[in-house]
Amino acid sequence: xxxxxxxxxxxxxxxxxxxxxxxxxxxxxxxxxxxxxxxxxxxxxxxxxxxxxxxxxxxxxxxxxxxxxxxxxxxxxxxxxxxxxxxxxxxxxxxxxxxxxxxxxxxxxxxxxxxxxxxxxxxxxxxxxxxxxxxxxxxxxxxxxxxxxxxxxxxxxxxxxxxxxxxxxxxxxxxxxxxxxxxxxxxxxxxxxxxxxxxxxxxxxxxxxxxxxxxxxxxxxxxxxxxxxxxxxxxxxxxxxxxxxxxxxxxxxxxxxxxxxxxxxxxxxxxxxxxxxxxxxxxxxxxxxxxxxxxxxxxxxxxxxxxxx
Amino acid sequence: xxxxxxxxxxxxxxxxxxxxxxxxxxxxxxxxxxxxxxxxxxxxxxxxxxxxxxxxxxxxxxxxxxxxxxxxxxxxxxxxxxxxxxxxxxxxxxxxxxxxxxxxxxxxxxxxxxxxxxxxxxxxxxxxxxxxxxxxxxxxxxxxxxxxxxxxxxxxxxxxxxxxxxxxxxxxxxxxxxxxxxxxxxxxxxxxxxxxxxxxxxxxxxxxxxxxxxxxxxxxxxxxxxxxxxxxxxxxxxxxxxxxxxxxxxxxxxxxxxxxxxxxxxxxxxxxxxxxxxxxxxxxxxxxxxxxxxxxxxxxxxxxxxxxx
DNA sequence: TTGTTCATTTGTCGTGGACAGTATTGGGTT
DNA sequence: AACCCAATACTGTCCACGACAAATGAACAA
Numbered sequence: 001x002x003x004x005x006x007x008x009x010x011x012x013x014x015x016x017x018x019x020x021x022x023x024x025x026x027x028x029x030x031x032x033x034x035x036x037x038x039x040x041x042x043x044x045x046x047x048x049x050x051x052x053x054x055x056x057x058x059x060x061x062x063x064x065x066x067x068x069x070x071x072x073x074x075x076x077x078x079x080x081x082x083x084x085x086x087x088x089x090x091x092x093x094x095x096x097x098x099x100x101x102x103x104x105x106x107x108x109x110x111x112x113x114x115x116x117x118x119x120x121x122x123x124x125x126x127x128x129x130x131x132x133x134x135x136x137x138x139x140x141x142x143x144x145x146x147x148x149x150x151x152x153x154x155x156x157x158x159x160x161x162x163x164x165x166x167x168x169x170x171x172x173x174x175x176x177x178x179x180x181x182x183x184x185x186x187x188x189x190x191x192x193x194x195x196x197x198x199x200x201x202x203x204x205x206x207x208x209x210x211x212x213x214x215x216x217x218x219x220x221x222x223x224x225x226x227x228x229x230x231x232x233x234x235x236x237x238x239x240x241x242x243x244x245x246x247x248x249x250x251x252x253x254x255x256x257x258x259x260x261x262x263x264x265x266x267x268x269x270x271x272x273x274x275x276x277x278x279x280x281x282x283x284x285x286x287x288x289x290x291x292x293x294x295x296x297x298x299x300x301x302x303x304x305x306x307x308x309x
Numbered sequence: 310x311x312x313x314x315x316x317x318x319x320x321x322x323x324x325x326x327x328x329x330x331x332x333x334x335x336x337x338x339x340x341x342x343x344x345x346x347x348x349x350x351x352x353x354x355x356x357x358x359x360x361x362x363x364x365x366x367x368x369x370x371x372x373x374x375x376x377x378x379x380x381x382x383x384x385x386x387x388x389x390x391x392x393x394x395x396x397x398x399x400x401x402x403x404x405x406x407x408x409x410x411x412x413x414x415x416x417x418x419x420x421x422x423x424x425x426x427x428x429x430x431x432x433x434x435x436x437x438x439x440x441x442x443x444x445x446x447x448x449x450x451x452x453x454x455x456x457x458x459x460x461x462x463x464x465x466x467x468x469x470x471x472x473x474x475x476x477x478x479x480x481x482x483x484x485x486x487x488x489x490x491x492x493x494x495x496x497x498x499x500x501x502x503x504x505x506x507x508x509x510x511x512x513x514x515x516x517x518x519x520x521x522x523x524x525x526x527x528x529x530x531x532x533x534x535x536x537x538x539x540x541x542x543x544x545x546x547x548x549x550x551x552x553x554x555x556x557x558x559x560x561x562x563x564x565x566x567x568x569x570x571x572x573x574x575x576x577x578x579x580x581x582x583x584x585x586x587x588x589x590x591x592x593x594x595x596x597x598x599x600x601x602x603x604x605x606x607x608x609x610x611x612x613x614x615x616x617x618x
Numbered sequence: 619t620t621g622t623t624c625a626t627t628t629g630t631c632g633t634g635g636a637c638a639g640t641a642t643t644g645g646g647t648t
Numbered sequence: 649a650a651c652c653c654a655a656t657a658c659t660g661t662c663c664a665c666g667a668c669a670a671a672t673g674a675a676c677a678a
Contacts (some may be wrong), residue, residue, distance in 0.1 A: 017662090020567075023503060023532075028629080029662085030629070031630085033631090034629070037664090037665075049636085049663095051339075051661095052663090063534075074627075075628070076626095150408050156538060157531070158535050158542065165527065168481065169484075172478045172481050173485065174484065176478060182425070192333045216471065218474065219470045219471075221505075222467060223333045225368075226465065230467035233422055233465070234422055234424075250670085250671090265629060282569075337660080339661060340661085343661090344659095347658095360630095360669095361632095384659070385657095385659080
């Protein structure tokens with residue numbers, strides 16, 4: 001069982017065990033226990049077996065903390081502040097820098113939950129700009145704004161989920177419709193376990209499609225060993241991995257090195273995304289792509305190198 | 310760091326720490342440690358700080374064990390068998406029951422990694438059958454076969470990933486193209502944290518679209534509290550949750566009850582999917598849907614009930 | 619600015635004991 | 649035999665708390 005009903009006074013209150021809190025906050029059980037030991041928060045009730053029972057207010061404060069820590073605050077400095085102080089910290093974040101008006105229009109539609117017109121606006125931008133510019137300009141800007149706004153608490157998680165679904169719909173549709181896909185190089189595209197963001201992958205797939213490369217998209221969270229096995233099965237030249245800012249740079253580099261150790265030298269490995277944007281140098285045998293232009297150059301380079309033979 | 314290079318004899322060998330093994334096998338750190346304590350497997354090397362270093366063969370055996378346990382074997386009975394015995398156990402599973410020839414054709418294309426023609430076959434089936442029949446017949450059958458074949462080791466994980474991506478492409482495309490979406494009831498569609506399977510959600514969305522209901526799809530893994538907040542924001546009448554066979558029935562029922570406790574009585578909650586197919590009775594205030602036909606009746610019933618007013 | 623060193627903070631890993639929840643088994647009853 | 653319920657065995661999760669690696673921030677030199 002994941003939760004219990006406990007009656008306190010006259011109002012029934014839902015309680016969460018440690019596994020449910022881990023699931024809903026993303027904080028590991030170890031972390032939850034060590035915070036309690038060190039900082040005295042959270043201080044859950046215990047059931048008759050001395051197991052932790054977290055209250056809803058505790059869970060909500062933990063979610064605020066998680067948000068602030070992701071943004072760069074240190075746990076020890078903020079963990080014992082009140083909920084209202086934390087809320088203030090979140091809303092006192094710098095307001096969004098100037099956004100282009102056409103982006104602002106879409107954001108307003110999303111915030112007003114006007115699903116239909118948001119979709120139409122995306123579709124129109126795609127038509128007007130073409131796939132490549134749509135991805136590198138509009139979607140990039142929207143992603144950036146939504147990420148910022150989410151950190152600042154101006155956008156709810158469900159809005160972000162909905163945004164993600166609609167951009168996926170538009171991109172998948174456009175990728176299919178792209179003419180002239182399927183020539184060399186053949187690229188296997190996926191992310192490692194823990195990396196759940198799909199939009200980055202679809203943006204890469206769109207750029208590959210626009211450049212006429214063949215893309216085998218495996219979706220998110222493919223274990224390294226399975227990538228190793230997929231490379232000969234689909235006869236790909238390149239493995240491209242995407243890392244959003246949600247993973248740490250060291251985890252991304254470690255994953256890339258692990259894969260490098262398993263793949264034959266003939267297969268190239270490309271890595272890109274927010275987590276690697278500030279990486280100094282690539283591990284041996286890995287190509288870091290810091291922008292979509294980098295990727296287009298890399299495709300061009302690959303074609304030149306492999307045309308000589 | 311997630312892995313280390315350790316030289317044993319003349320061949321360098323990649324070693325995995327316990328976090329990497331948890332990530333790649335899905336077995337929790339607690340489980341890995343307790344198996345070592347009780348059964349003596351896995352018995353990883355230790356680094357200079359006494360931390361576990363798992364070898365690649367250990368990791369691969371753990372993945373086999375995970376597969377067999379998911380299929381119903383008991384850990385204690387199989388954990389000390391050799392890899393070849395385990396492989397044999399997997400392949401000795403009952404072969405697939407008779408599949409319709411048109412399904413078999415698609416499966417062959419997938420196994421041959423003929424991506425382009427697999428996509429075309431799906432698209433043709435959709436055109437021939439229409440969205441509703443395509444979902445309830447073809448995709449259901451394909452899902453079932455792929456799941457079986459994966460358990461039996463006839464299909465690699467990356468094949469399953471690729472299958473999922475392509476069915477998603479086709480379904481999303483078809484849902485957008487469906488005419489006459491957007492009338493009542495308004496349904497919020499998502500899954501709870503831990504449930505990553507998207508195809509089931511898209512199948513539901515397709516049926517809703519075919520029935521002319523308005524669907525707000527939030528993708529997978531929305532925490533319960535966020536669902537609660539999304540219901541008034543998007544003014545939905547019904548929350549529909551999908552649970553694949555990968556989650557246990559008790560976890561699914563607990564999640565549904567938790568949500569029921571947070572939502573106002575006016576909002577209906579529907580639950581469906583593999584995990585709930587064998588559930589005896591629904592918790593108070595939850596509607597269990599055991600088939601797509603159940604769902605179509607439920608939509609009809611909702612419309613009748615709300616037309617009287 | 620950019621790098622290097624050192625101190626502090628923070629999350630993960632270790633051990634083993636306990637026990638909840640689930641599956642299986644065994645003994646009755648239809 | 650087929651069914652049901654209680655006793656038993658199995659299995660994963662939870663607990664405490666010590667240790668320390670990795671990440672971060674501060675102080676300082678180039």
